[in-house]
Amino acid sequence: MSADRALAPGDPGDVLTADEVGAPLGPRATLLQISTAFCAPCRATRRVLAGVATHVPGVVHVERDVADAPALAARLAVTSTPTVAVLDADGRVVRRADGVPTAAQVLAAVASALPADA
Template structure:
């Protein structure tokens, strides 16, 4: 995940799901996005491996206000949130497992 660092914070109401105790992987996807499917598998695997990490997938088309507010311009886009919901990493495109684990290290 070579995306830039960014500020801001998200909460459970905005995400439609609870934050992880230690970190949250937020994935913005669209229905016909092939890389989104692979990203879903990668993030779910990492969340299952690391205690206290949640994976939340958000349909970009159904949540345009949030997408615009966060300046999401393509899918998949992944945000890594710390325990307080602050955005600590952001990357567009399909991430590698090692990059996701590394980004989580910065969030926890």
Template sequence: MTGVWALAGAVAVALIVGAVWRARNGRVRRADRPVELPEPVRELLDPPAPVTLVQLSTAFCAPCRHTRALLADLADRTDGLRHVELDVTDRPDVAAALGVLRTPTTLAVDAAGVELLRVGGVPDRGALLAALRPHLPRPIG
């Protein structure tokens, strides 16, 4: 009987962890504290672009490919928005400096290098557009 209770407990814990993970995946979070951008990230910024989406990826990350396609399309269709990708597979120092624990993680950074928001996982297109709207030069349609 103890084995049944242990199994039921393990299943319950797994369900709770899964629910929390799904709720956090792709959620847009405002930058809560200023972070000094590491040099490899600063080099990717384009001062004329009001907002740069910096995608932090790793070599064998399937969600990173989906995120790349989504962000590239979004940047192509939105004035003032640029998308760049940084592979942190061999750059754990960059991920650690930014407090990144998973890939993909997307940072929205303004022209001055200030982090506006971040998304862990594949972003929700509508939520990301809504969060970026105040930082872009023209309203997003």
């Protein structure tokens, strides 16, 4: 993902459960990363997402390998790794992107996942 593009809006019909994600959803937002084992950009994405999750209360980072979660990858129409989906507290996909996002892009996407009164 180029550094000047924000994470694109997600499909409003995409709502994922904790079972589908494979981990509990964050109370405020979930940063879902679909990766592959030997993907260098996936490692960079992991650092960015983990850093945001560490610094923003109620946000969790969940990484799934496409080989271990093919149904999830198919559901999200993953065509390349890394793919990042930002979920709100209800599991709704509010933003998504292919490639390595910047921390600023992820923070903006998380802000869009939070209720207006948060």
